[in-house]
Amino acid sequence: MAVSYNALAQSLARSSCFIPKPYSFRDTKLRSRSNVVFACNDNKNIALQAKVDNLLDRIKWDDKGLAVAIAQNVDTGAVLMQGFVNREALSTTISSRKATFFSRSRSTLWTKGETSNNFINILDVYVDCDRDSIIYLGTPDGPTCHTGEETCYYTSVFDQLNNDEASGNKLALTTLYSLESIISKRKEESTVPQEGKPSWTRRLLTDDALLCSKIRYFVGYLYN
Amino acid sequence: MAVSYNALAQSLARSSCFIPKPYSFRDTKLRSRSNVVFACNDNKNIALQAKVDNLLDRIKWDDKGLAVAIAQNVDTGAVLMQGFVNREALSTTISSRKATFFSRSRSTLWTKGETSNNFINILDVYVDCDRDSIIYLGTPDGPTCHTGEETCYYTSVFDQLNNDEASGNKLALTTLYSLESIISKRKEESTVPQEGKPSWTRRLLTDDALLCSKIRYFVGYLYN
Structure with missing residues (x-):
């Protein structure tokens, strides 16, 4: 039943929904304020970099320079995982189109899928009304959770309260x-044979x- | 097209999905460890309170005693808002079935809808694999955002980058x-008359x- 983004992209394109234009991006030693540099070989890309910087300036980063980022499957609506982003992580996500976070425990950037190959391919990024919470709307290449589950949210509190044994096997669909x-x-x-x-x-x-x-x-x- | 929770509840009940049993709850001056007391008029409710306490003990609260809480519309999948919860806020949500958060700026609990009447009615609560992020899965009584939008996520980053004027009018659907x-x-x-x-x-x-x-x-x- 899942209605895929790819299947609908053509019709959605007509109203320009969910079809962000791709950005030129290349790894370079040159570093901008946001530490991510678009291929600045023409004025258009310089203007784009300025827009990204302006957007990053307007995010309300917390006292640790972080904001919440929620990765959501654009086709099923499933919340896949939640992490935190700093300025660089969000900038990297915008340019690379792979959901990237800031690891608070390791104090480094990490791109979901860099070890598992289960990247989350970004179709759009949304900022909330307070500008301190972000949605990464995308399509995952495979299970997002390190446990192999489709999403990290597979533990129902009400199942746990009703019956401990039933918990841990139901996704938040x-x-x-x-x-x-x-x-x-x-x-x-x-498919199991049945009498009657x-x-x-x-x-x-x-x-x-x-x-x-x-x-x-x-x-x-x-x-x- | 929206397939509503209520319309499907009866069929879903047969497989016990999304049908948490209601809890007895009354306001009382007695306060438990979690500051929310279920009506402890029988052993069942005492056991339930113990389960809630156990569950709250297992959440990985951050250094401020908080965890991220994401409110999601169970019917459309839309992420409605994101806030933070402390132990008391999560416990209150579980017992009252109204999405409740902890305001970091005011240092108080607040239930979404307490002023607007647009409550988010909780059908289930999910905890992620790291036990530090929570989904409130529910049905909103009305628009969630204080701006009157259905959700707080109505600003598309890619729209902003492509065309500043187009931003601010597209929900993260x-x-x-x-x-x-x-x-x-x-x-x-x-409905507009058209020639040809x-x-x-x-x-x-x-x-x-x-x-x-x-x-x-x-x-x-x-x-x-």
Whole structure:
């Protein structure tokens, strides 16, 4: 069901949503104020660098020079991970289009995926109304969490409170993707042989023609 | 298009997703370690309070006793706002089911909606793998941002860099909801009289029968 960014990019481009123009970028020993230099081979790129600097100047960095950065999957809406950024990390993300953070424990920049190859490819960056919180909206190359989970948020507090044993195996999915997950589970179960009359859901999941005919039938109610 | 939590709650309940059991809660002068007391009129609630305390003990609070909390709309996936929580704020959210934060500038708890009535009603709370970042998954009663926007993230960095004038009017929506937003705009535009032959999109948007017939037709490809 996942509607991918790539599949929709062409239609979205018509209204210029989520299609930031790519920037020229090359590694160089020259360092600007933001420590990241765009290829300054023409006035356009110099102007772009000035805009980036201006934008970075306007972020409300905390007393440690940091802001919160939240990486979100643009297709599923899943919050993948949360880290912190300093001026350089945010600037690097904007120019490289790979989600980059500042490690508070190691006091270094790190790009998600630099060891696992599971980069988060940035489509847009959003700043909140207070200018101290940032969203990295992107598509991940693979699982984001070091545990192999799709996201780092797989521990439900309410599951833990209701039943300790059930915790740790449920992602923080939004409604539509929760429903998709449940239907997928039902579909897996439907391959197990069963005695007696099958349930209506099981019949739908094992009979594509029946399923399609029902979808066609109910589409008729969409505008009634 | 928004698939609401409430509409799906019954089906989801069968697999116990997103249906935390409600807790008894009453305001009382008795204060526990977490400063929030569940109605301790039976052993079940005493056990529940112990579980909450245990969970709060395991959060990795920073040197100021805080953790990041991200409020997300369970239906659309939109990140609504981001704040910080201390032990008391998280405990209050768990018991009251209203997203509650700790204001670093005022050094007080605050519940989103306490002045605007736009509460964020909590359906589940997730903790990340490092146990220092939290998602409040919920449904907002109204716009979350004090500016009246649905979310606090309405400033696109790439829009700002591409064209300063275009910034400030685009929410950080995921792909499916971006598409919905674009279709809605096209639909609005379709009410304006136009000369010449209408585009195919305009025809679909102004002719429900044609639109439904096309949906029915393409449903046939779902399983082919």
